[in-house]
Amino acid sequence: MLNTKYQLIPTDEHLPKEKSSATWIVKLALIFVGLFTLAFYTWSPVLVQPEPCTFTTPRANEALAKWEANCTTSVFEQSTTENEHSTTTNEQSTTNLVLGQQLTARTTKASKSEEKNNRFFVNTPQCQMPYPNPFSRNILNVYHRKRYVVCDKRPDMLKVNYNEKDRTYELHMNNANLTCCYKQILRAGVRTEADSQYKLLPCVTFPQDFVVPNHVEAVITECRRPNSSKVLQEDGFSFVHPRKPDPDPTPSSPADGGAERRPxxxxxxxxxxxxxxxxxxxxxxxxxxxxxxxxxxxxxxxxxxxxxxxxxxxxxxxxxxxxxxxxxxxxxxxxxxxxxxxxxxxxxxxxxxxxxxxxxxxxxxxxxxxxxxxxxxxxxxxxxxxxxxxxxxxxxxxxxxxxxxxxxxxxxxxxxxxxxxxxxxxxxxxxxxxxxxxxxxxxxxxxxxxxxxxxxxxxxxxxxxxxxxxxxxxxxxxxxxxxxxxxxxxxxxxxxxxxxxxxxxxxxxxxxxxxxxxxxxxxxxxxxxxxxxxxxxxxxxxxxxxxxxxxxxxxxxxxxxxxxxxxxxxxxxxxxxxCGCVGFTVPATDPMARTIAEQIVEAINKFLTGLKGTQKCQTLKLAKISSLHRKGNSNTYLVGLSISPGDGFLEASAQWNPKTETISTTVSSISRLDSYATQSQCVRAEEAKKFCVCKK
Missing domain, CATH: 3.40.720.10 (Alkaline Phosphatase, subunit A)
Known part of the structure; x- marks a missing residue:
């Protein structure tokens, strides 16, 4: 793939210095060029990236008119038209440039977090969905960019060539001094194992530039030296062959672009x-x-x-x-x-x-x-x-x-x-x-x-x-x-x-x-x-x-x-x-916070008891309330809480009834914010997995 390398850009102090011999004419010329460049970049039109439209008018009727007026014209339309037939000449240089820009821009983007936080993905009368800055400092502190993973650095012994004319595949050996064979992969399961079983057919030796039969859709290959049993390289390949002719009379791309054309x-x-x-x-x-x-x-x-x-x-x-x-x-x-x-x-x-x-x-x-x-x-x-x-x-x-x-x-x-x-x-x-x-x-x-x-x-x-x-x-x-x-x-x-x-x-x-x-x-x-x-x-x-x-x-x-x-x-x-249309106010300090959280945990325990195969799950208890937010002036609350055993971290929505001091919540929709795979291996029911802590 791409081997991206980074090179430090030399500053002036690292460049070789020349002797000062410029005349006053040269100095004036340099000043003129500088002023001209400044004027050019100051007055030239700049293509601004499209920003999400915002809405602040409280009345819905006014909102409709203003929103349509603001959002009808899009910079994106201009950019896509101009780039409709663009081609890429050098993917390597583009990768180097953009990755370098990302590294340079990371600090700049983080410093603009307050400005980004004022933006919205959606800001309509019924939905305010903020734009969280992906380059904020707390995210950059935990983000670690990864390199492309090369699974095997050895040269390919086999190459698949596709013949566009007859839509067939050829297996080409990159070294003539090889003997290679393929094992066809077939679906083999039945009934409960129908989607979880496969079988491999015996390895079939093939010649150079072997045309893969149409019934062979996936293989594992083995390559050896002649007269040797040692496998030098294994590989896997898929072969998608053309399906049967299209029975539908609708053409895929008629020349006249008729009404029946479908993508x-x-x-x-x-x-x-x-x-x-x-x-x-x-x-x-x-x-x-x-x-x-x-x-x-x-x-x-x-x-x-x-x-x-x-x-x-x-x-x-x-x-x-x-x-x-x-x-x-x-x-x-x-x-x-x-x-x-x-x-x-x-x-x-x-x-x-x-x-x-x-x-x-x-x-x-x-x-x-x-x-x-x-x-x-x-x-x-x-x-x-x-x-x-x-x-x-x-x-x-x-x-x-x-x-x-x-x-x-x-x-x-x-x-x-x-x-x-x-x-x-x-x-x-x-x-x-x-x-x-x-x-x-x-x-x-x-x-x-x-x-x-x-x-x-x-x-x-x-x-x-x-x-x-x-x-x-x-x-x-x-x-x-x-x-x-x-x-x-x-x-x-x-x-x-x-x-x-x-x-x-x-x-x-x-x-x-x-x-x-x-x-x-x-x-x-x-x-x-x-x-x-x-x-x-x-x-x-x-x-x-x-x-x-x-x-x-x-x-x-x-x-x-x-x-x-x-x-x-x-x-x-x-x-x-x-719902991502947040609308939640600042953290609430209502005295019934513990009541809401305890009732949520009680609802989870009842939910688990009602499911099959959960006898090995332990009874959960409230360990800690980490947050409580109220949605506007409604009785909807978003609760963050920890449970024990297992130290699970949950986020739940609940409707609070102030008269009865009880909640209603959909347990299956409660979010589990930490990994629970190792804690719930004793149950198979998917809906129980994120709550069950198996008995030891």
Whole structure:
């Protein structure tokens, strides 16, 4: 990858001094040049980065008019137009420059924290969502930028070449004095083990430039010296072959740009990456998005605790309760019958794909049964299962980071590259999700920053962006750990990053979509809106009022339609506990603080008692009240408290009834802000995990 080097810039005192021999004419000339330069930079127009619009007028009617006036014109429109056909000539120099600027700017950005704190992601009549400065001093004190992890420094013995003409793969040996073979990876599980078993076929020796058969989708290779049994190098590869011809009569890219034209869709997901942490840890990608036609939703707010409910809202439009009752993820075959959005795309003739790394915590398999049959045309789980077990594994921060010669995430993203390249002449829907470089350490995304830009540029270079809506997004921010415990942790957890890349033909044909996307940049949105947007993509010419609405949020809609300024969290399908429209006052010192906290702990104990398999969980007690905030003049309180045993740190929302002096709270929505994996191994129920402290 990129070998970034830093070189100190010499100051004047280190430069060789010349003898003073300038005449008065030369001096006047220098003065003139200096004055001219000063005037040039003083009077030249400067492109100002767009700032979130603010709102201070109390009346909603006045707000509507002023907001539209302020937000209609966007600097982003100018920047994306100017950079529409821009190309990169030197990724190495860009990386050096930007990384150097980040190091230099860190102190400057930290010193401007007070100015940043006056900004908002959303500032509308019903939602005030502050902008926490990702470069504040308390965050920089705990942030440690990571280098790209090279899993194996040895030269490649094998190379995969893709033949674009006939869409086949060739295995090329970089050393003629080698004997190599491949073991085909197959899905092998049945019933309860359907999504957790694989098998390897015997190793098949292949010749130079061997054309991989179409039925071979993933392999582990071994290379040796001739007549030697010692394996010199093992590797893993995926091969995405073209699916069957498109049965849908709708053309993917008609020359006349007719009304039936539909784009492909690529969901590029990273677990546990907030909008703020994205700006901090991935500055190259952040800068790249701002220079290209990517549209950000800064007010994107998660709707549930962890990955499963937030992705299910995107993929099905269901809330968590409905996701469990309708899709039955803990039952064999339950998820197979679930109306995942990729089924709607497949029905329209799209090729489909889904792949995710770190098999033990993957979205549909952690404490769940997974899929009985492959859910999509291309399914990456069998390959990941095999690579995790068969290849040398390097664990970083308790995560299987390196699988053999590459990082786990790169196998997923390489598969995404193959899938989009093979199917770029027809329509496709793919979701590629990674956990391994972001879940356990908020600093680790910095290790993949330059590589992420390379992936995005490759997609662009391959022409994928011409007919593909790319959604770069996360499910939530850091849910536990040092970053979550800071003052900004409340919003850090609730505001995942999301950007959308829109093809030029859609921007030209549907300019109203762009107007809405720009307006929605600083308005409250949720995963339900993304589900509605995916539905909208299948019916681009259908009037907004006729489009289907998500079952979990009937008031949510496509982001190609402007979000109302009067939207609050309830209208976005977001429970009060997860709402990032803070509105909490300064810490309350109400005398009933202990009463509220004790009742919360009592509610948790009752919740655990009512679940199956929790007999080994200890009874919890209140250890400490760390904070109590009241939401405006309401009876809603946000409580930070510690429990024992286990020293767990919780954050709970509760409604206080002053007459009965009792609370009402949704226990399943209470946040656990520290890691609990080692404390709750005696229970399988997912909802019990964050509260249960197993008896010793």
């Amino acid at each position: 492909s869709v690529l969901l590029w997901g990273i677990d546990s990456l907030s909008r703020m942490n994205f700006e901090l840890t991935m500055p190259l990608t952040f800068k790249y998005f701002r220079k290209q036609p990517w549209y950000e939703l800064q007010g994107y707010n998660k709707m549930g605790d962890n990955t499963f409910p937030n992705l299910m809202a995107v993929l099905t439009g269901f809330n968590q309760t409905r996701s469990y009752s309708k899709c039955r993820p803990t039952a064999v075959g339950g998820l197979d019958a679930c109306p995942m959005i990729w089924k709607s795309f497949r029905a329209k003739g799209y090729a489909t794909a889904y792949a995710e790394d770190w098999s033990s915590i993957s979205t549909f398999d952690y404490l769940k049964m997974g899929f009985r049959t492959p859910p999509t045309d291309v399914y990456g789980r069998p390959m990941i299962l095999a690579l995790e077990k068969e290849l040398t594994k390097r664990v970083i921060k308790n995560v299987p980071y390196c699988l053999g010669r590459r990082s786990a995430a790169e196998y997923i993203y390489d598969m995404a590259e193959q899938f989009t390249e093979v199917h770029k002449d027809r329509k496709f829907f793919g979701m590629f999700w990674t956990n391994s470089f972001s879940h356990n350490d908020f600093s680790m995304p910095s290790a993949m920053d330059a590589r992420m830009v390379k992936y995005m540029r490759t997609l662009d270079h391959n022409g994928i962006m011409n007919n593909t809506i790319v959604i770069f997004f996360s499910d939530h921010g850091s849910r536990f750990g040092v970053l979550r415990k800071l003052d900004s942790g409340f919003l850090e957890e609730r505001l995942p990053v999301i950007y959308m890349r829109i093809p030029k033909w859609i921007r030209d044909k549907y300019p109203e979509f762009l107007h809405s996307l720009k307006a929605n940049k600083n308005r409250l949105t949720s995963p339900y809106d993304i589900h509605a947007t995916l539905k909208h993509i299948l019916e681009l010419d259908t009037p907004a009022e006729q489009l289907p609405r998500p079952e979990g949020c009937p008031t949510c809609h496509s982001v190609f339609e402007a979000v109302s300024l009067s939207r609050n969290c309830s209208l976005a399908g977001i429970d009060d506990h997860w």
